Amino acid sequence: MAKAKGKKKTEVLDYGAQVRSLREQGPGRLYLLWGREDYLREQYLLELKKLCLPGGEDDFSYHRFDGAELDFQALADAVDAVPFLTERTLIEVRGFDTNKCREEEAQALVRVIGDLPDYCTLVFLMSTDFEPDGRLKTTKAFKKYGELIQFTAQGESAQKQHQIVAERHAAGAVFLVIQQGIQHKRLNTAFFQHIVFCFLCRRIEVKP
Numbered sequence: 297m298a299k300a301k302g303k304k305k306t307e308v309l310d311y312g313a314q315v316r317s318l319r320e321q322g323p324g325r326l327y328l329l330w331g332r333e334d335y336l337r338e339q340y341l342l343e344l345k346k347l348c349l350p351g352g353e354d355d356f357s358y359h360r361f362d363g364a365e366l367d368f369q370a371l372a373d374a375v376d377a378v379p380f381l382t383e384r385t386l387i388e389v390r391g392f393d394t395n396k397c398r399e400e401e402a403q404a405l406v407r408v409i410g411d412l413p414d415y416c417t418l419v420f421l422m423s424t425d426f427e428p429d430g431r432l433k434t435t436k437a438f439k440k441y442g443e444l445i446q447f448t449a450q451g452e453s454a455q456k457q458h459q460i461v462a463e464r465h466a467a468g469a470v471f472l473v474i475q476q477g478i479q480h481k482r483l484n485t486a487f488f489q490h491i492v493f494c495f496l497c498r499r500i501e502v503k504p
Contacts, residue, residue, distance in 0.1 A: 309448045311336050315343055323347045323384065325412040326442025328394070331359040333447040340445070341388070341419060347388040348417050356380035360388045368404040375408060375416050387418045393426065394434045406437045418442075 323344055329337045348360055357373040361367070366389065379385045397405060412418055420438075426456075428435045428444060438444055 307446075307448070309336075309446060310449065311340075311447070311450055314389070314445065318343055318347070323417045324387075324443055325414070325416060325418065326409055326438065327417070327419045327423065328428065328438045328442065328444045329419065329447065330426050330428065330444070331447035332424050333449060334424050334449075336447040337421060340447070343422065344417060344419060345386060348384040349382060351382060354380075357382045357385045358388075359385070361390070361392070363391045363418060364393065366392045366401070366405075368401070368408060372408050375412060375418065377392065379415055383415065385416050387416065389420045391423075391494075392420065393422070394420065394438070395426070395429045398433055400432050402432070406435055409437055409441050412441070 312344060314402070318340075329340060331337060345353070345358075356377070357379045359377070361371060361374075371387070371389070374385075374387050394405065409418065428438070430436070435444075
């Protein structure tokens with residue numbers, strides 16, 4: 297009697313090493329970001345944005361597409377648009393399931409991602425329940441022309457390190473808010489209660 301095949305073990309992503317590699321080598325042209333750890337996925341996207349768009353998002357070098365339906369002509373136009381006042385463009389695609397492409401959609405997608413200019417970074421962000429189907433031509437094209445990164449739960453030591461960094465960023469954000477309060481002479485009991493509440497609830501936007 298043949299033994300049943302066990303479930304394939306998930307390889308744990310070393311997120312710190314992934315980010316260091318990105319910073320050292322620079323952004324590539326194509327990414328498919330997926331996995332259960334959506335926080336790490338979003339942080340990695342921020343790293344890409346900082347490298348591609350050092351001056352921040354604008355209407356010339358940054359484009360975003362949302363939704364289950366994707367306008368491939370508009371996507372192709374965004375890909376062909378040359379950067380303005382920056383060296384790269386960044387295109388962000390959310391909500392489009394590459395596993396569910398119809399044949400004509402799959403062909404259009406493969407044409408776009410197979411001919412990306414050097415100045416363009418195209419990023420597909422997938423939902424947490426998505427897993428690329430390796431049998432599909434779309435997945436094969438992503439593997440051929442770009443990078444698929446699965447964001448997995450980190451080990452205990454890595455989680456502690458990320459927590460320490462997050463706490464430092466949050467403390468820096470609190471200091472900045474206090475400094476702004478001093479400048480605008482808005483320091484009072486209600487003000488301090490507000491920033492402490494924001495800190496405890498992590499409602500202060502923290503940017504590395």
